[in-house]
Each structure stands twice: as C-alpha cells, then as structure tokens.
Amino acid sequence: MAYDYALVHLKYTIPFAGLLTLILRPLLTKLDLYKTATLILVAFCATLPWDSYLIRHGVWSYPPDAIAGPRLFGVPAEELFFFVIQTYITSMLYILLNKPVLHAQFITNRDDSSSTSRRLRTLGQVFLVGCIAVGAALVKKGGEGTYLGLILVWACPFTLLTWSLSGYFIIKLPLACVATPIIVPTVYLWIVDELALGRGTWAIESGTKLGWRIWGSLELEEAVFFLVTNTLIVFGMVAFDRGLAVLYTFPERFPNAPQTPSPGFLFKALFTDPAKYDMVRVKGIREAVVTLRRKSRSFYLASSVFPGRLRIDLVLLYSFCRVADDLVDESRTESEALEWINKLSNYLDLAYGFEGQSPSSRRYVDAYVERNFPKATQSALELLPTNLLPKGPLYELLEGFKMDLSFAGTGSNGVQFPIKDETDLETYAHRVASTVGELCLWLVFHHCDTKLSEDKKSSLILAAQTMGHALQYVNIARDILVDAEMGRVYLPVNWLKAENLTPQDIVRNPKQPKVEYLRQRLLDRAFKEYDRSRDTMNILPSEVRGPLIVAVESYMEIGRVLREKTGVHSKSRKGRATVPRSRRLWVAWKNLSAA
Structure with a gap:
C-alpha cells in the first residue's frame, strides 16, 4: 500500500x-x-x-x-x-x-x-x-x-x-x-x-x-x-x-x-x-489568414509548424501571391487583367524604388496602393515584406499571369493555347510556382538562426525552382476539369496531338479516357522533378526543414491521390481531387517525425 x-x-x-x-x-x-x-x-x-x-x-x-x-x-x-x-x-x-x-x-x-x-x-x-x-x-x-x-x-x-x-x-x-x-x-x-x-x-x-x-x-x-x-x-x-x-x-x-x-x-x-500596437498590421495579418484558409489549405496546414516571425512573413507572402492572382483571374476582360498586371508592376517599381530610404518614403507606396487597388486587397500589398525579398521572382510571377492571359487571345483556330510543348510547360511552372518557392527560401535565409554558406543557398534555390515545377504540374493535373470550364488547357499541345486530340477537344470533354492518360503522364513528370530536388531539402536549417518538407509533401499528396485508381473521383471539391483532412494530418506528422 x-x-x-x-x-x-x-x-x-x-x-x-x-x-x-x-x-x-x-x-x-x-x-x-x-x-x-x-x-x-x-x-x-x-x-x-x-x-x-x-x-x-x-x-x-x-x-x-x-x-x-x-x-x-x-x-x-x-x-x-x-x-x-x-x-x-x-x-x-x-x-x-x-x-x-x-x-x-x-x-x-x-x-x-x-x-x-x-x-x-x-x-x-x-x-x-x-x-x-x-x-x-x-x-x-x-x-x-x-x-x-x-x-x-x-x-x-x-x-x-x-x-x-x-x-x-x-x-x-x-x-x-x-x-x-x-x-x-x-x-x-x-x-x-x-x-x-x-x-x-x-x-x-x-x-x-x-x-x-x-x-x-x-x-x-x-x-x-x-x-x-x-x-x-x-x-x-x-x-x-x-x-x-x-x-x-x-x-x-x-x-x-x-x-x-x-x-x-x-x-x-x-x-x-x-x-x-500597430493594429493596421494586425488587421492585415487577419485578412491574410482568411485568404489562405480559403485559397490554400495545404500551405495553411504547413504554416502551423513554422517558427515565429518567419510564419507571419510566409503568410503575408502567400497572401500577396493569392490576391495578385485573383485580381488578374477574376477580371472580366483581357484589358482589365492587363491593367491589373501593370498596376502590380508599378507597385513593385515603387516598393523597391523606395527600399532602404526613410520610413516616410513608404507613404508614397501606400498612397499608390490606396488609389489603385480595392480596399479588400490593399493590406496584402502594403504588408508584403519587400525588404526581405529579391524583386526578380516577383516580376517573373507577373509574367506567369501574362501567360494565363494569352488564353484569351485569338489565333488562327480561335482561342490561343500558349503551352505548345514541354519547354512552355516548364517556363509557365517556373514563373507561377518556382518563383514563390524561391521567395519562401529568402525568408528562411533571413529568419533562421542557422546561417548557410552561399553554395548551400544556391543549391537550395535551384532545388526550390525544380520543386516548383513538380508542384505546379500536380496543380495542373488536379485542375484539368476546372481549367477546361474556363476555356484553358495547360497540357502541352504536342502531347494532345500525339493522342489525336486538340485543346478544343479537352475543353469540350475533359473527362474522356485519354485525358486520364495525359494526367498520369504529367504526374510522372511531376514526381520526376520532385525526386530530383527532394534530397536537397535535407540541407535546410533544422528549425525549418520539417515545416518546409510538410509544405511540399502536403501538396504532393494530391498527386499521390490522383495516381490512385480509386482516388481520382472519390474525394473532390468543385471538380478538384482533394486529400482528406485525416490523411493530410498523417502526412504532416509522418514527415515531421522523419525530418
């Protein structure tokens, strides 16, 4: 006893x-x-x-x-x-x-x-x-x-x-x-x-x-x-x-x-x-979180394991990318979309033009944003941490938006389809996805206590660009039906020709059997790029290695669902394959355990 x-x-x-x-x-x-x-x-x-x-x-x-x-x-x-x-x-x-x-x-x-x-x-x-x-x-x-x-x-x-x-x-x-x-x-x-x-x-x-x-x-x-x-x-x-x-x-x-x-x-x-307290900044963070929870569930889940200030800056970066993409995508006409791209480019010119000058200079940037952008989008631009980010990838992202717009142009056969071959596919993926991966890394380099050599930084940036290709290919494979409803086909035209198809055939019937074959071909390419860059992630600083791997694996899990015979149509949301929440949590737990 x-x-x-x-x-x-x-x-x-x-x-x-x-x-x-x-x-x-x-x-x-x-x-x-x-x-x-x-x-x-x-x-x-x-x-x-x-x-x-x-x-x-x-x-x-x-x-x-x-x-x-x-x-x-x-x-x-x-x-x-x-x-x-x-x-x-x-x-x-x-x-x-x-x-x-x-x-x-x-x-x-x-x-x-x-x-x-x-x-x-x-x-x-x-x-x-x-x-x-x-x-x-x-x-x-x-x-x-x-x-x-x-x-x-x-x-x-x-x-x-x-x-x-x-x-x-x-x-x-x-x-x-x-x-x-x-x-x-x-x-x-x-x-x-x-x-x-x-x-x-x-x-x-x-x-x-x-x-x-x-x-x-x-x-x-x-x-x-x-x-x-x-x-x-x-x-x-x-x-x-x-x-x-x-x-x-x-x-x-x-x-x-x-x-x-x-x-x-x-x-x-x-x-x-x-x-x-700077409540303007706090309210902007709130708006960024709402945007991510609505638009990017995979990243929002992964962001929960990033440390401190890095997590906030990553959320603000992703919020900017989503808001910019929505401004262009939701435009009613091509000219309106181009106008938004020009305004975004002018915003970047101002933001980087005043970088390093007195804080009062920032008022000119904020004034431009307030005059030219809807109220609901302004905080995403004003809080973008441009002082920590190189400007090149942000301008490249805008070029990716322009490639999306080229679908609205007309060629000899009506609607133009800009992804002619694998080179165009890689260029597009680089502009809209690799750029974001590189920007995330620059935030990591700034915020992490562990400082990396220039050689390691270069290797990681190259890996981020390659992984960006993989993630975007998964995104395209997932969204074939949704894109077709918008009159867009991101599958290379030369792939379609080899199957006796045209882009218009995909737009008319995106559920035909040949489309599934092309989806799997694109996923094969995605996992090939993933395999090329995955091991390089192991040289990331320990405090962010697990979270970044979770961010990647959460998205690649969509590709794995699409590869499963029973997974393609078993879970979908608005025509998109989704990963059940329990499975996403398991992926996160498993990869954090192994990191």
Whole structure:
C-alpha cells in the first residue's frame, strides 16, 4: 500500500502524458518545451508553499500506507510530481490545439475590441475579485469553508492578473483553443481524484470542507481545485503566447526578437502598452489568414509548424501571391487583367524604388496602393515584406499571369493555347510556382538562426525552382476539369496531338479516357522533378526543414491521390481531387517525425 499514490501516476497521469507526448513529439519545438518548462517551474513554486500550508494545518492528509515516504516541506514526493505532471498534461493539450492558430491575428486592444468583449473582460474581473472576497471571508470564518476559501484566495489573484493582461486576447481566441485544454484535463482528473478519494489515497479532513459531493467520492472543493488550476495553466500559456505574438508581429518595435526569447524580452512584450500596437498590421495579418484558409489549405496546414516571425512573413507572402492572382483571374476582360498586371508592376517599381530610404518614403507606396487597388486587397500589398525579398521572382510571377492571359487571345483556330510543348510547360511552372518557392527560401535565409554558406543557398534555390515545377504540374493535373470550364488547357499541345486530340477537344470533354492518360503522364513528370530536388531539402536549417518538407509533401499528396485508381473521383471539391483532412494530418506528422 505504500505505493498507492505512485500507482495513481502509473495508471492514470503518466499514460495520458505519454499519449500526448507521442502525438505531439514531431510538432514540439524548443519554444514549446521552454514554455512548458517555465510553466512547470512557476506552478511548482506557487503550489508548494500553499500545499505545505494545507498539510501542516490539517486540511489535507495522506495515510502513511499510501505514500512512499520522502517529503519536501511536508509535501509527499508523489504530490510534488502531481504539480509537474498536471501542468505538463494541460500544457501539451493546449499546445496541440493551438498549433494551427496564428496568434498574431488575435492581438487586440481596447479600441479594436467590441463592446461585448469589453463587457466580458470587465465582468471577468468583477467575478474574480468577488471570488477573492468570498475566499477571504471563508478563510476568516474558518470551519467547513476553509479549504474552499484557501483555494480561492490562492488561485484567483493569479487568474485575475492573467485575465487583466490578456483578457481581450483570450476572448478573441477560438473557444476550443482555450476551453478544451481546461475542460478535458479537469474532467479526467476529476475521475482520477474520485477513484483516489474512494481508495483513501489522500483525504480532506472533516471540519474544513463543506461536505458537498459532485458524484461518488469527489468533493466540491477538489472539483473546484482542478478547474481553477487548469484554468491557471491555460491562462499562463495564453499570456506566454500573447507576449510572443506581440514580439513577432511588430518588427519595428522589436527588431531583434530571438526564436526563444528571454523572460525579460517576454515581459517587455507582454507589458507593452496595447495603445501602441500597430493594429493596421494586425488587421492585415487577419485578412491574410482568411485568404489562405480559403485559397490554400495545404500551405495553411504547413504554416502551423513554422517558427515565429518567419510564419507571419510566409503568410503575408502567400497572401500577396493569392490576391495578385485573383485580381488578374477574376477580371472580366483581357484589358482589365492587363491593367491589373501593370498596376502590380508599378507597385513593385515603387516598393523597391523606395527600399532602404526613410520610413516616410513608404507613404508614397501606400498612397499608390490606396488609389489603385480595392480596399479588400490593399493590406496584402502594403504588408508584403519587400525588404526581405529579391524583386526578380516577383516580376517573373507577373509574367506567369501574362501567360494565363494569352488564353484569351485569338489565333488562327480561335482561342490561343500558349503551352505548345514541354519547354512552355516548364517556363509557365517556373514563373507561377518556382518563383514563390524561391521567395519562401529568402525568408528562411533571413529568419533562421542557422546561417548557410552561399553554395548551400544556391543549391537550395535551384532545388526550390525544380520543386516548383513538380508542384505546379500536380496543380495542373488536379485542375484539368476546372481549367477546361474556363476555356484553358495547360497540357502541352504536342502531347494532345500525339493522342489525336486538340485543346478544343479537352475543353469540350475533359473527362474522356485519354485525358486520364495525359494526367498520369504529367504526374510522372511531376514526381520526376520532385525526386530530383527532394534530397536537397535535407540541407535546410533544422528549425525549418520539417515545416518546409510538410509544405511540399502536403501538396504532393494530391498527386499521390490522383495516381490512385480509386482516388481520382472519390474525394473532390468543385471538380478538384482533394486529400482528406485525416490523411493530410498523417502526412504532416509522418514527415515531421522523419525530418
């Protein structure tokens, strides 16, 4: 029986912690471990004197035949371990649920918050102050309300502090990201506690408790204890993430933010006056996230494992690319589309023309954007991190848009089809996809702590360009039906001729058997380019190798679905083959594990 409390850990807490660790292991970063270790240290130091007080004053007791014996300030070793394991479990669940979330979009201040948010924050403060007052009254009175009062006067001041600092942020976060990591461990530990109380592993002394039971042997005070402690842990993680979000979102205020910031850096960010936040930038990030979630699910999934400021800049880059593409694609006429391309080119001329000059010069660029682009697209242009990107690939991207427009031109047989052969196919893929891959790498080179030699950078850029071909070929193979509905065929005309087909035949009937043969031929070419460049990715810095591989593999998985006999039509969205969410998550987990 001396190991009864230890068996509680062996049966219940350690297996749960182990399961979460197994699931999260490929996703965990040094920053995640740093946050968790910090919270464990804070929880341990805050709980030890309080628990010691309970034991010394006869509120808590542990039968001698239920514990191994070693104590610290009267607290058994098994209880000390509980401080650690509970914080670890709740922190891991919080990290798992918050991985997909870009916290920068939820930064806010009083002016940006709705009246409902302001009321909720105030009500939360009033409620917590009330809990502190009730707790103090119960402790002063003594007797049966003592234990509940001690819980409230110990936990609620910490909760009030974190709520006052991060209340608006907590309210804006998705409810599941905050509520689930509180509720799930709480209910699980209620069950564990009910079993332990029933077995007599630990006990609340009569005379200090109200005697109300939730169910079975679970006392009201114990239920409240686990609820408030898990709330404290989650609010602590939220405060941590809010500090990191502020640190990474505002490079002008924090120009040299490290990937793993010191406590001093974090406190400086956490206590920065919210009135000084650049909310124009935050709103632009929000718009970029909405664009990606709607337009590029594969990249949005992969972006969740990129570190800090790099993730924000990658999202802003992809947002610009998507917005620019939509401006051209959604034009009603060829002349309107060309006008957008010219305006985008003029924007780049201005943005790079003023690069390196005083910040006030940027006003000319922003003024041009505001005069010439729709309101919904302006933030994507204004927040493009041109100071970190070479201009060449961006201009090449615009040339790719022009190739798309050439479908609208007329040749001797009506509509013109610009992809005549494999050379045209590669040129097009290079302009619309390889350019984006190269731009992503320049952001990686800037943000990563690991600095690469020029030779390695050149090898990676070449590999990114080749991989861009592969990804675009998969994109074309997936979208044959959708493109045909727009009057476009990106399959090389010489391939069609070899099958006694014309582009017009594909437009009229994109589901004919010969099209499937051509799709598979294009996919063969895609995987050949993929094989040429995949191994080079292994020289990427360790902090981004896994995320970039996930970004590539998530997209190549579409190609694998298209190669499967039953996969081509089994899952589709608007005529496009899609990868089920569970499969995309498996691909991400598997590749992060191997990276």
